[in-house]
Amino acid sequence: METVIPIVDGDCRLLEQFLTQGEANRLLDELLENAAWQQPEITLYGRKVKSPRLAAWYGDPQAVYRYSGLVNRPSPWLSSLLELRYRLEAFIGCRFNSVLMNQYRDGADSMGWHADDEPELGPDPVIASVSLGSSRHFLMKHRKHRAEPSVKLSLHHGSLLIMGGTTQQHWKHSISKTKSAVGKRINLTYRLIRGDELGAK
DSSP: OEEEEOOSSSEEEEETTSSOHHHHHHHHHHHHHHSOOBOOEEEETTEEEEOSSEEEEEEOTTOOEEETTEEEOOBOOOHHHHHHHHHHHHHHTSOOOEEEEEEEOSTTOOEEEEOSOOGGGOSSOOEEEEEEESOEEEEEEESSOTTSOOEEEEEOTTOEEEEETTHHHHEEEEEOOOOSOOOOEEEEEEEOOOOHHHHTO
């Protein structure tokens, strides 16, 4: 069942069970075991700090992605990630050439407020976000209209959140720390890197 998230200046849809329980379990186990996880240093307010989560970047060879002072050159697709890419493309009706994966090892791992608005993504990117493992709260707030209600979503094992339209222009999102006992979570954000020519430099 698809739920439309009621926000202005954007287009967000949530499917609670895009993957079956079995599919989500198998993919979670495989990625925890086989993905090329790293803990990169990111630039935050002008200084380099260890990222508060693990990350891995997969995609087509030209899908070079820059964010937080990092230049991410993709690892070759794992077959399971490529299969999920094709499934998302068919379901959503748009093309993807890369996936950024973040692993939240426990409640102390987090993601600060940001928008997926890097130049390589184009003006109105479609971001397909698949969640695996423990549920975490996904927070959204409007960039300009503080009177606009913030959004709090629980992203569960096997769910799919689709952010499209002008969402990245007008909204920021985050995953905050929690003191609750939570297990590992992996978030996969499929995207289309349009600035392929940047990767050739």
